Amino acid sequence: MDFLFSYIVLAEIYVLLGLSTNLLVGIVGIFSVSQAAVFGVGAYLVAHFTMATDPLSFIPSMVIAAVCCVALNILVTLPSLRVSGDYFVVTSFGIQLLATAVFTNWTAGTGGANGLPGIPPPDLFGLPIETTPQYAWLCTGAVVLGCLGFFLIMRAPFGRLLRAIREDETAVAAAGKNVLRAKVSAAALAGAFAGTAGGLYAAFLSFIDPSSFDLDASILLLTMVVVGGARTLAGSIIGPFLLLALPQLLTLVDIPTTIAAAARQLIYGLLLIMFMLFRPQGLAGERL
Amino acid sequence: MLALQLLATGLVTGCALGVVAISFSLVYATTKIFHVAHAGIYTLGGYLAWSLVMSGIPMPVAVVISVGACAALGALIQSQLYARLERRRATHLVVLIASLGALAVIQNIIAAVYTPNILQFPLQWSSRMVSVGVVRMNYTQLLTIVISLIAYVGTMLFAHRTILGKRIRAVASNPMLADITRLQPQTVYVYVIAIASALVCLPGILVPLDLGLQPYNGVTPLLTATIAMIAGGVGSITGAFVLSVGIAVVQNLSLLVMPGEWSIGVTFFIFVIFMLFRPTGLFTAR
Amino acid sequence: MTAYLEVTGLDHRFGGLHALQECSFTIEQGRITCLVGPNGAGKTTIFNVITGFLQPDEGSVVFRGRTLDGLRPQAIVHAGIARTFQNLRLFTDLSALDNVMIGIAGQFGEEPLGAIFRPIHTARAQARRRQEAIATLEHVGLADRAHDLVRNLSYGEQKLLTVARVLATGAELLLLDEPASGLSAGALDAVMALLRRLQSEGKTLLVVEHNTRVVQQIADDVLFLHQGHLMAQGSPEQIISDPALAEIYFGGAL
Numbered sequence: 001m002d003f004l005f006s007y008i009v010l011a012e013i014y015v016l017l018g019l020s021t022n023l024l025v026g027i028v029g030i031f032s033v034s035q036a037a038v039f040g041v042g043a044y045l046v047a048h049f050t051m052a053t054d055p056l057s058f059i060p061s062m063v064i065a066a067v068c069c070v071a072l073n074i075l076v077t078l079p080s081l082r083v084s085g086d087y088f089v090v091t092s093f094g095i096q097l098l099a100t101a102v103f104t105n106w107t108a109g110t111g112g113a114n115g116l117p118g119i120p121p122p123d124l125f126g127l128p129i130e131t132t133p134q135y136a137w138l139c140t141g142a143v144v145l146g147c148l149g150f151f152l153i154m155r156a157p158f159g160r161l162l163r164a165i166r167e168d169e170t171a172v173a174a175a176g177k178n179v180l181r182a183k184v185s186a187a188a189l190a191g192a193f194a195g196t197a198g199g200l201y202a203a204f205l206s207f208i209d210p211s212s213f214d215l216d217a218s219i220l221l222l223t224m225v226v227v228g229g230a231r232t233l234a235g236s237i238i239g240p241f242l243l244l245a246l247p248q249l250l251t252l253v254d255i256p257t258t259i260a261a262a263a264r265q266l267i268y269g270l271l272l273i274m275f276m277l278f279r280p281q282g283l284a285g286e287r288l
Numbered sequence: 289m290l291a292l293q294l295l296a297t298g299l300v301t302g303c304a305l306g307v308v309a310i311s312f313s314l315v316y317a318t319t320k321i322f323h324v325a326h327a328g329i330y331t332l333g334g335y336l337a338w339s340l341v342m343s344g345i346p347m348p349v350a351v352v353i354s355v356g357a358c359a360a361l362g363a364l365i366q367s368q369l370y371a372r373l374e375r376r377r378a379t380h381l382v383v384l385i386a387s388l389g390a391l392a393v394i395q396n397i398i399a400a401v402y403t404p405n406i407l408q409f410p411l412q413w414s415s416r417m418v419s420v421g422v423v424r425m426n427y428t429q430l431l432t433i434v435i436s437l438i439a440y441v442g443t444m445l446f447a448h449r450t451i452l453g454k455r456i457r458a459v460a461s462n463p464m465l466a467d468i469t470r471l472q473p474q475t476v477y478v479y480v481i482a483i484a485s486a487l488v489c490l491p492g493i494l495v496p497l498d499l500g501l502q503p504y505n506g507v508t509p510l511l512t513a514t515i516a517m518i519a520g521g522v523g524s525i526t527g528a529f530v531l532s533v534g535i536a537v538v539q540n541l542s543l544l545v546m547p548g549e550w551s552i553g554v555t556f557f558i559f560v561i562f563m564l565f566r567p568t569g570l571f572t573a574r
Numbered sequence: 575m576t577a578y579l580e581v582t583g584l585d586h587r588f589g590g591l592h593a594l595q596e597c598s599f600t601i602e603q604g605r606i607t608c609l610v611g612p613n614g615a616g617k618t619t620i621f622n623v624i625t626g627f628l629q630p631d632e633g634s635v636v637f638r639g640r641t642l643d644g645l646r647p648q649a650i651v652h653a654g655i656a657r658t659f660q661n662l663r664l665f666t667d668l669s670a671l672d673n674v675m676i677g678i679a680g681q682f683g684e685e686p687l688g689a690i691f692r693p694i695h696t697a698r699a700q701a702r703r704r705q706e707a708i709a710t711l712e713h714v715g716l717a718d719r720a721h722d723l724v725r726n727l728s729y730g731e732q733k734l735l736t737v738a739r740v741l742a743t744g745a746e747l748l749l750l751d752e753p754a755s756g757l758s759a760g761a762l763d764a765v766m767a768l769l770r771r772l773q774s775e776g777k778t779l780l781v782v783e784h785n786t787r788v789v790q791q792i793a794d795d796v797l798f799l800h801q802g803h804l805m806a807q808g809s810p811e812q813i814i815s816d817p818a819l820a821e822i823y824f825g826g827a828l
Contacts, residue, residue: 031384079560083567089322089384090518091563093511094556105549149690156689156696157681157703164665164676171663174625175677176651176743181685189686215507219392226385262399262503269392276386277372286667288382 005132007244009204012139013197014221014240016146018228020193021221023150026230026288027159028186029166030077030085033218034092037099038069038191040213042198044103044110045069047119047208058122062199069195070188077187082180096215103210115209122203135204142200146193147233153189162186163231216265223268226275229285238284243268293423294540300429300498302536303436304491306529309513309520310443311487317523318460318480320380322514325365325387327506328394329485333358333492334501335398338409347411355489362485365390366478374474391506399503407501414497428498435490440529443487447525456480460523508552512536515559521569531570576639578603578778579655579747584623584633586802593619594630594802601747606769606779608789610813611799612823617782618660619802621749625657626650637747652679656745658736660752660782664724670735671720674707677742707742714738714768730761737768748772750781754788766792786814798823 017039024032042065049061056064080091104113111117122129122138129138153159161182164172169179202208211217220243228239247264255263281287308330315323333354340350369390373383414428447453459476496505513528516535520527535558539551546554562569577600584597594616601607609617622628624635626647635642642650656677665673675681681703683689683696711717714734719727727735733753740748754765762785769779769792783789789796789810796813798806800822806813813819 025381029379029381031381033388079563083563085380086322087518087563087567089324090511090514090559093507094515094552094559097508097511097552098556101549101552105547152693152696153686153689156683156693157675157700158684158686158689160668160672160675161684163668164672167665167667168663170627171659171665172676173627173647174651174657174659174663175739176648176656176679177676177684178648185685219388222385222388258403259400262396262404265392266396266400269389269396272389273369273386273393276378276382276389277369280378280382288379288385 002132005136007248008136009132009139011241011244012136012143013200013204014224014244015143015237016193016197016200017221018224018236018240019146019150019233020190020197021225022230022232022236023186023190023193025222026225026235026285027154027162027166028183030081030183030187031089032092033089033215033222034076034095034099035190035194035221036213036215036217037096038072038194039198039201039217039221040099040103040208040210041072042066042069042195043202043208043213044116044198045195046199047116047202048109050120050122050203051116051118055120057125058199058203059125062196065199066192066195069191069198071191073187073191074184077184078180081183081187093215096218100210100214103213110210113210115207116202117207119202119206119208121206122200139200139204142196146196147237150233150236158182158185216261219265219268219272223271225282225285226288227271227282229282230280230288232285235282235285239282242283289422291541291544294543295537296420296423296425297429298537298540299533300425300432301495301540302533303433304495305509305513305516305536306532307436307439307491308488308509309516309528309532310440310525311484312510312513313517313522313525313528314443314456314484314487315481316517318456319366319370319477321370321383321387323365323370323387323481324384324510325390325394326484326488327510328391329358329362330488330492330509331398331503331506332361332394333489334496334505335402335407335503337493338407338496338501341409341411351490351493354493355486358489358492359482359486363478363482366481371474371477395503395506402501402503404503407496409497409501411497426498428494432491432494432498435494439487439490440525443525446483452479511552512539512555515555515562518567519558519562519569521571524569524571527569527571576636577601578638579624579780580636581620581624582634582636584620584630584635586619586623586628586630586632592802594623594633597633597799597803599797599804599807601778601780602795603778604773604776605794606773606781606792607795607797608793608810609780609782609797609799610784610789610823611805614801615799616802617799618751620799621657621751621782624650624749625655651743651745654745655747655749656740656743657749658740658751658753660755662732662736664732664735664739666725667723669721669723670711670716670727670731670738671704671707673724673735674710674738674742675703677739678703678706679743710738710742713741713771715764728761730757730764733757733761733765734768737765737772741772746776747778747780750779752782752784754783754785762788790814 021035024030045065045068046061049056049064050058076091076095080088103110129135161177165179165182172179224239224243227242229235275282312326336354336357337350340353341347369386370383373386416427417424447457456476459473512535513532516531517528520531535555539554542551542554579601582598584594586594611617623630626645637653637655682699689696708717708720711720714737716731716734719731754762766788793810796808796810797804798813798819806819
């Protein structure tokens with residue numbers, strides 16, 4: 001039973017990441033392989049603040065982490081989006097590889113390749129969250145808030161603006177709207193979601209290491225959005241729940257552990273190709 | 289002297305990177321696709337050559353076969369994946385994601401078959417050391433410089449002197465017009481990617497010959513190569529090659545002042561500078 | 575007296591192509607001016623320069639005494655100039671109403687913080703804007719198609735929608751790129767009536783048009799462009815009846 005709750009908690013954390021990735025990739029149309037890097041920044045920041053010699057409690061740490069991730073995304077998208085879309089591809093790869101290098105080598109700050117153990121469990125303004133079912137409640141609350149925010153944005157003029165930008169940026173500029181500001185705002189929002197997800201992840205697992213936040217992880221996030229479906233709330237929820245169940249399904253097949261990780265990534269790659277070729281709208285989304 | 293040694297190693301790496309950059313540039317300038325799967329072909333080339341050599345085939349033959357296989361794989365990706373997507377009027381983003389998927393598939397098949405551990409080529413001569421002035425290099429490194437320069441010159445001659453090369457440049461400069469005339473862009477794309485894949489197989493063999501094979505070794509060189517391509521000016525073969533050498537040398541020299549794990553930071557820093565101050569690159573496209 | 579729109583010495587090359595050569599002209603307020611000329615004369619290039627999509631190698635554009643040099647497209651729309659595109663560039667997956675609403679300036683809820691933290695205010699503001707947009711659609715005769723997706727509109731309706739979108743921006747100088755091309759006779763009349771109606775409401779129009787009948791019926795002035803240079807300027811009758819210009823435009827026949 002605890003196992004089921006664990007699955008739900010992780011899936012919900014990844015739903016937040018799915019919303020974030022969907023915002024960036026699905027709605028604005030920016031190709032990003034650095035989502036996991038932002039996820040990682042959020043996780044390490046919350047870990048740092050809750051484990052510091054003068055620790056902050058969970059919620060303030062989360063807020064700081066979210067704000068930092070917002071700033072990070074703005075910093076990264078502003079110069080590169082100003083130039084062209086393909087520049088952002090390079091920037092995104094660079095950010096992801098750079099982040100992995102920092103997570104792995106800055107041993108003083110991140111524990112290096114061995115990771116950061118002993119992250120304390122969260123508390124909601126004094127109310128401790130210690131058992132997995134309690135954690136599931138916390139995450140469900142976060143996901144509900146996240147989905148609500150996503151829904152409100154898409155219903156507002158901002159959502160319409162983003163959809164129009166994806167179709168034809170030039171026409172949007174000709175209508176008098178600031179395209180760059182809209183894209184950067186969307187990226188900033190995506191950063192907030194990813195940073196929050198990172199904090200929840202760190203506190204739940206109480207141990208984090210760079211392997212959860214590398215390029216392969218970013219590819220998994222993209223796969224979730226592609227399979228679940230782009231630009232919809234349903235897609236952002238279905239994708240993570242489905243793809244997190246995949247490793248469990250794989251254990252039914254006899255794959256030696258040395259190549260288990262490669263097998264998973266191989267399946268993600270195949271899913272990406274198949275869906276782009278035959279079902280670009282994913283299971284419950286709109287055409288990418 | 290350490291700095292000179294680092295300079296020399298930088299030259300070697302830079303030359304190999306230069307071939308990655310020009311081959312990627314060929315594809316990008318012509319098809320406008322940011323073909324990230326190129327990193328996978330780079331990786332595959334080395335592993336194929338290794339397998340062939342391990343089963344007793346002499347190295348030169350192994351290289352030729354690998355080059356051919358890479359060309360075939362590249363052509364396959366273009367004709368079966370990219371061309372299909374183009375026919376369905378897929379967006380730029382969709383093609384990018386598909387290319388990323390292809391990269392993941394190639395890399396992870398290699399990791400599954402060969403394990404993620406580093407493998408070495410079983411060739412004695414490759415690590416024989418030689419003194420070039422005050423600097424020491426091994427045969428592989430020398431070979432890398434020579435072959436890369438030949439590849440560069442060859443590509444330049446091909447682009448400017450041959451009919452196919454001119455056809456490619458025509459398509460690259462105006463695909464819509466090419467579509468209406470008899471230039472048949474889709475066919476040209478297949479040729480371009482086949483040639484580029486054949487080219488990238490060379491550093492894909494030479495670099496692991498020196499440093500060892502690893503399934504995920506393609507992404508970082510590709511990233512550095514794309515940065516060199518952009519900084520050199522998209523469409524300029526010379527720009528891509530020269531900037532690759534330049535970046536590699538700067539990266540290597542930075543080892544004098546900072547640990548090697550941060551060298552990607554150096555590359556990225558160079559990219560940011562170009563993006564902020566000279567996004568069109570140093571050389572104009574021709 | 576400063577001209578309403580003054581274009582001076584525009585010069586621009588695209589690689590080997592000298593698209594604009596020392597191009598200069600002025601537009602007067604409240605009039606419909608047609609920009610004509612053979613293909614490749616530079617008409618769309620001029621539109622791109624005026625609306626900030628292209629920075630010319632040389633030359634300047636001054637609108638109501640204020641220079642537009644170096645301004646980005648969004649700023650030029652705010653200054654009062656908006657344009658349509660020859661290939662429409664409508665948002666096909668959005669409804670006609672949504673297409674118009676994109677053009678409306680200064681909406682609340684166009685950035686995430688307002689949208690999330692003040693949802694009720696956003697919804698109310700949207701409702702008001704929606705009324706404005708429907709009024710604009712009525713103005714061009716598309717009110718009954720407001721909620722249909724653009725991909726489901728006829729070509730003529732889509733053309734009217736492009737005009738509605740620029741109207742929504744509130745711009746006073748409208749640059750229309752071939753608003754009448756490819757239309758059936760009935761749709762053509764509707765467009766021409768719309769353009770005259772807009773003029774009577776105080777808008778100034780600069781229209782690229784190939785159809786001589788349209789030019790004759792709606793133009794107050796005609797600018798004849800050839801090889802990036804203003805070759806002739808005058809009333810529609812003067813330009814159309816000039817045999818030398820006809821030679822350039824049609825290769826002889828008229």
